[in-house]
Amino acid sequence: MAAQQTEYRLLTVNTVPERAKRLIGRVIADVQDRYAIVHVGNVERIEDVKDAVERERPDVLFTASMWTPEQAKEIVNIAQGVLPNLKTFSVPQGLQANEGPDAVVAYIKENLPHLLDS
DSSP: OOOOOOEEEEEEEOSOHHHHHHHHHHHHHHHTTTOEEEEEEEEOSGGGHHHHHHHHOOSEEEEOTTSOHHHHHHHHHHHHHHOTTOEEEEOOTTHHHHHOHHHHHHHHHHHHHHHHHO
């Protein structure tokens, strides 16, 4: 029997919630043998990040590729202001637009072990 997995609560910050749910669903399905991830919600606006982090108490926060590096940093700073030990991950700006959803899923999966196991 496999060891009990730590469950990670994931909050995404993406202006297209359906896309966030679809892409994260793919990631969760692909890594379920290694990680138990629950997508607890999505935030569409930077000004809603603080309330969402306070409400959902996520373990991990992802910013999507539509945010500039400056906006992603602002989102992370707001979130970590609420939960200082929150693990965060920012998808590089333009990855979805330039390379498509498969590239986003691959990028997240490639970086997930380092993020979650650190």
